[in-house]
Amino acid sequence: MTGFWLERAWLPEGPAARVLVRVDRGLITSVSTVDTIPLGVERLRGMVFPGFANAHSHAFHRALRGRTHGDGGTFWTWRERMYALAGRLTPESYLRLARAVYAEMAVAGVTAVGEFHYLHAGGNEMGEALRTAAAEAGVRLTLLDACYLAGGIGEPVRGVQERFSDGTGERWAARVAELREDGNTRVGAAIHSVRAVPREELALVAGAFPDRPLHVHLSEQPAENRACLDAYGMTPTRLLAEAGALTPRTTAVHGTHLSAEDVGLLGASGTGVCFCPTTEADLADGLGPARELADAGSPLSLGSDQHAVVDPLLEARALEHGERLRTGHRGRFAPAELVAALTNHAAIGWPGAGRIAVGSPCDLVAVRLDSARTAGASPDQVVLAATASDVATVVSGGRVVARDGVHEALGEVGRLLGEVL
Known part of the structure; x- marks a missing residue:
């Protein structure tokens, strides 16, 4: 058994001081308040949060950071750059890239990631590369394997999109059923979007794995909404509702351009919504109705998506x-x-995580309160002052995986990324 003494801790009931967390086999066995640090227990300074959940990631997009701004453009021109990158990746190169990306997440406090994975080309080699990469980086993985069957509503896949497609929903489901789960990896499903999954396949994909998380890109761009309205006479949200895809295990990613009816459908069904603010800003997507969604009943989560920023x-x-x-x-x-x-680890299928509480994985993120950014901040408001640069120590499953921006097993992340990119 090991343990950690936390100067300040964000507990389920709120911030507390001088908290002793005991750990056995990666799980928290007790949480108590003590003034004296017991022998053999590591001290974590600052405000200690539960591990952060990155609910939406496309690991390979990290290779585009700082390389798509020269000519302005739009989401759709950015997508062409992304397609070109996707066409060059192999399982071996993806393993190296994803390992570095997940290490970058780990030093920033991420202890679990939902990887929205569509680079599979009818096989699971890329998925296995992601599994290995996450394990080596010390980050739990939910592999959200995405069904991608069309190049747009009523359009076939073309060019590099063929790397994303299994041909039919049944073949997609059969391949996903072959993916293995283990102590560090869970498997979920994804509808890439209503652009990429035809109406007649949506119900099959939504119901293929009813006990696992289901994610879907939703209304990220006005053009997606217009195409859906023109083809089906309804919004993407209404289309998903009619297919039975809106459920408490579902997370809609982005939800930027929603009608009031859409917000009501999402909230009433308990469908979560994952916002990716830095990506939505980088791609000029717009600002979604976050407060209205939360008030309607949609649990919110956060993702770094294309990793323009990992923070x-x-x-x-x-x-x-x-x-x-x-x-x-x-x-x-x-x-x-x-x-x-x-x-919000529940959004990616780890409902017991994300709490400093008995029975939860011992995932801890110690954030400094004495940096140039956080000095003087009220500890209960430091989330509005700190950045990833203030993350001092990251613990995943009771094991320290990063200290002061350096990965314990993989070393300096900048060097690791530089070698890969």
């Missing part, structure tokens, strides 16, 4: 700042609500 604390702050820009009002989300979104 969960910045994503949380950007969620609130986006609401301020959209509405002209401050305090749309309380700090506790931002922490709940930061630590």
Whole structure:
């Protein structure tokens, strides 16, 4: 048995001081308050949060950071650059890239990632590369294997899109059923979008794995909404609802361009919504109705998506700042609500994680309170001041995986990424 003494801790009931966490086989066995640090227990300074959950990742997109801004363009021109990258990857090169990307997440406080995976080309070699990469980086993985059958509504896949397609929903489901789960990996499903999965296949994909998380890109761009309305006479959200795809195990990613009816359908069904604020800003997607969704009943989560930035604390702050820009009002989300979104592991199929509580995985993120960014901040509001640069220690499953921005097993992440890229 090991343990950690936390100067300050974000517990389910709120912040507390001088918290002793005992650990056995990666799980928290006791949480108590003690003034004296017991022998053999590691001290974690600052405010210690539960491990952060990155609910939406495309690991290979990290190779595009800082390389797509020269000519402005749109989401759709950015997509062409992404396709070109996807066409060059092999299982071996993807393993090296994803390992570095997951290491970058680990030093930023991420202890579990939902990988929205569509680079499979009818086989599971790429998925196995992601499994290995996450394990070596010390990050739990939910492999959200995406069904991708069309190049647009009513259009066949073309060119590099053929690497994404299994041909039919049945063949997709048969291949996903062959993926293995283990102590570090869970398997989920994904509808890439209503653009990429025809209407007649949506119900099959939505119901193929009813006990696993289901994710879907939803209304990221107005053009997607227009195409769906033209083809089916309804919004993408309504189309998914009619296919039985909106459920408490479902997470809709982005949800940027939603009608009031869409918000109601998502909330009433308990469908979660994952916001990816830095990606949505980078791609000029827009600002989605986050507060309205939360009020309607949709649990919120956060993702770094294309990894223009890997900084969960910045994503949380950007969620609130986006609401301020959209509405002209401050305090749309309380700090506790931002922490709940930061630590929403249930969205990616790890419902026991994301809490400093007995029975939960011992995932801890110690954030400094004495840096140039956080000095003087109220500890219960530090989520609105800190960045990934303030993450001092990251513990995953009771094991320290990163200290002061350096990965314990893989070393300096900048060097690791530089060698790969």
